[in-house]
Amino acid sequence: MEERKVSCILLEKTCKSDDKHSCREALLPKEKKKKLELVNYDSLPDYLKHNEFVVGHYRCEWPLKDAIHSVFAIHNETINVWTHLIGFFIFLTLTLYGGNKIPAMAEALYARQTNSLAGFSISSLTNTTGFMNHYQMTNLSSQPNPAITRWPLFVFLGGAMFCLLTSSACHLLSCHSEHTSYIMLHLDYAGISTLIVTSIVPQIYYTFACDPFYRAVYTATILALGLLTVLISLIPVFEKPEFRFVRSLVFVIMGLSGWGPIAHKLASYGGEPAALVTTMYEFFMNVCYGVGVVIYATRIPERWRPGKFDLVGHSHQLFHLFVIAGAYVQYLAIMVYLEWRDRVGCT
Structure with a gap:
């Protein structure tokens, strides 16, 4: 955790002021960002493929907490x-x-x-x-x-x-x-x-x-x-x-x-x-x-x-x-x- 904070501070110092947001985004786990996206049917693993006629707006392998919170989100479920x-x-x-x-x-x-x-x-x-x-x-x-x-x-x-x-x-x-x-x-x-x-x-x-x-x-x-x-x-x-x-x-x-x-x-x-x-x-x-x-x-x-x-x-x-x-x-x-x-x- 300390190493991540130090890395973030050093990265912010080396970035231009208008690019600080993108620098912070670069430090976030990309895997988590990907999981919170809505994806198309073709991107799903087989166990989530139930209806090929529903083409988009799928949640795929979201963290359990985010899956629960998605009760208030817009998706195909x-x-x-x-x-x-x-x-x-x-x-x-x-x-x-x-x-x-x-x-x-x-x-x-x-x-x-x-x-x-x-x-x-x-x-x-x-x-x-x-x-x-x-x-x-x-x-x-x-x-x-x-x-x-x-x-x-x-x-x-x-x-x-x-x-x-x-x-x-x-x-x-x-x-x-x-x-x-x-x-x-x-x-x-x-x-x-x-x-x-x-x-x-x-x-x-x-x-x-x-x-x-x-x-x-x-x-x-x-x-x-x-x-x-x-x-x-x-x-x-x-x-x-x-x-x-x-x-x-x-x-x-x-x-x-x-x-x-x-x-x-x-x-x-x-x-x-x-x-x-x-x-x-x-x-x-x-x-x-x-x-x-x-x-x-x-x-x-x-x-x-x-x-x-x-x-x-x-x-x-x-x-x-x-x-x-x-x-x-x-x-x-x-x-x-x-x-x-x-x-x-x-x-």
Whole structure:
């Protein structure tokens, strides 16, 4: 350190006054300066090459501290980081605010959705104004039957927050090193598996709240599929770009496994309005996830105009938005499940 200070003083004395800044720059480690630059796709090491249609604005092997600070910088991962970070705080708010209350909105939904299936429309479920008009919060103590347990709701909210947080961390920190990228990617895959599993667990628990056998069978099945998916994601080739469709297919298959309990629900409780309403929500949840996966796998729209969507609008950013939308739709379905079981119990 002393030698560097002496060298800097001597160099400044030998430089002209207007060149002192460039003299100081010459003493800075060039390797660090290079790492803090945004680079093009062709300059990346193989482990950071995931999408050749996103051409520029990459961070490459930045120091960990600088990678963390880049959460406030502009690069091609900025929106990826913030979409799921904001999503995390949305679900944290839902956890803190709605954990001991339920929305008294099921009757309005029944009136809209179950009087005539022929009159069903997507807008009636997605009409935010209409929904909020019926979203008066009702204390659990006012329910006529003992309130059903809330732990499946919290499992879902915890799974959603884990998925969103690990996703944000992956996009923020993977640029640090190959080892960090490996860890972050596998945490990200584990987060996706966790979200899928914890989305299905509440629908199983509340549908079969009065049937422990089927509840146990379906829960064990989805947990086993989730564990298998995590183990498959540990295979090294799983993270390679050429296996993008394989990754998508694995997660899609696990998500579709939730339709077994849904079909059973309709067969057993088809005359119950809540069963129809929750199925509609679950259908739209799957649509959100499905559209997001298709966009992710096909890399639309950036494949049409490489380099034009580097900062805003590329497929992974759109995929993130559909994940948040799907998770929120599932939250609404769980609210209806809670109202149903609090209202009728096991009768």
